[in-house]
Amino acid sequence: MLRIAAFLFLFCITILEAQPLNVPVHAKSAILYNPENGAILFEKKAKEPHYPASILKIAxxxxxxxxxxxxxxxxxxxxxxxxxxxxxxxxxxxxxGFASYILEHDGVTMGLEVGKSYELNMLLHGLLLASGNDAANVIAENSSKSIDKFMDELNTYLREKGIEQTRFHNPHGLHHPAQMTTAYDMARIAGLAFAEPLFCQIAGKKVFDSGVGKVIQNTNPLVKDGKYQYSKILGGKTGYIASAGYNLVAAAEDHGRRLVVVLLGCETSEDRFKDAITLFESAFREKKKSRVLFSKDPECFSREVPRASGPLKAGLNQDVAIAYFPSEELELEAKLIWHKLYLPIRTGKLVGKLVVSDERGNTLVTAPLFAANDLEKDSSYAWIWWVVALAALSMGIYLTKKGAKFRKR
Structure with a gap:
């Protein structure tokens, strides 16, 4: 039997029908982002630099x-x-002239006291629910021996994650002239954060009781009871300093579809919550569309097979289609993966598979590939085997005779 090495063919597909959401927002910079596939459903100056304020605490x-x-x-x-x-x-x-991490008298704190020790769990709740700047400093200093070292490590970590337009100088978000991020970078950071189960667990709580006399309330109107409470919210973080305006990062989920919104530079606190709900609901109201990428065809694909009587033709036994939301423009990658094959090949034999994935490598569709024709060994190669066989036989006879003469001596 003749063994043939596996063969892989790669090509890209772009869904061109994507229709970004057309939604007016108050924010100076904004983005609605799907962290699972990297799709941008809406953006407004999403890569312009902006002061983060307390949304930095997510990082x-x-x-x-x-x-x-x-x-x-x-x-x-x-x-x-x-x-x-x-x-x-x-x-x-x-x-x-001062260390960037130094607290400011009018900033939010948890009321931590010098010399006292606190569980990291309580500090993280204070960081994300109450926006405690003192909690940020204590976490940073204890995690890396110094706050400056923590910031160096954090920025390195973000660069390694591909976050390229962000540079943080303190762990809480108080103003520093060189401390900048973008809506796009913060969306990616939030996407990573909400992939962490513990982060989701903390950020989505309305209240946390430390058990040691300290009860921490979530200050995010999208989470707590009130006018802007949003039933699909997973959690998020607000931020405000005069130089940044009102900022918001939030994640919501509906029927398994998780989205992240970032709103930077709103003029009023309420604008950011209105914008967030409007963007989320515009996306969650979308109905999926379906598009056939490859039609069922018994001879859809072809490849040359070494020492075969002709090319191998192969096809699908069903259409390969993908469902997608209209606002999510997907860059797709299709891989045609041939199995290790042996001649002869008969019609209907499983010879490979077609794999369609998104740009992040998430497999969306896998379809089997079947032979559409019989394929034999090319008889024109037969004389080569006869020559090889005769040569081997002649060599065997020669060695046998030579061995016999040697024994006679």
């Missing part, structure tokens, strides 16, 4: 949960350095 929590992987019950001690505080006017008048 701090992500880094600790994903990279540091510290035991949540571990005790972190609040140092004088981590809790140092200045009047906001003094610090902002000379932003390069």
């Amino acid at each position: 701090t929590a992500l880094f600790v949960l994903d990279h540091k992987k510290v035991d949540l019950e571990k005790k972190y001690t609040a140092s004088k350095t981590a809790l140092e505080m200045l009047h906001a006017d003094v610090k902002q008048a000379d932003p390069m």
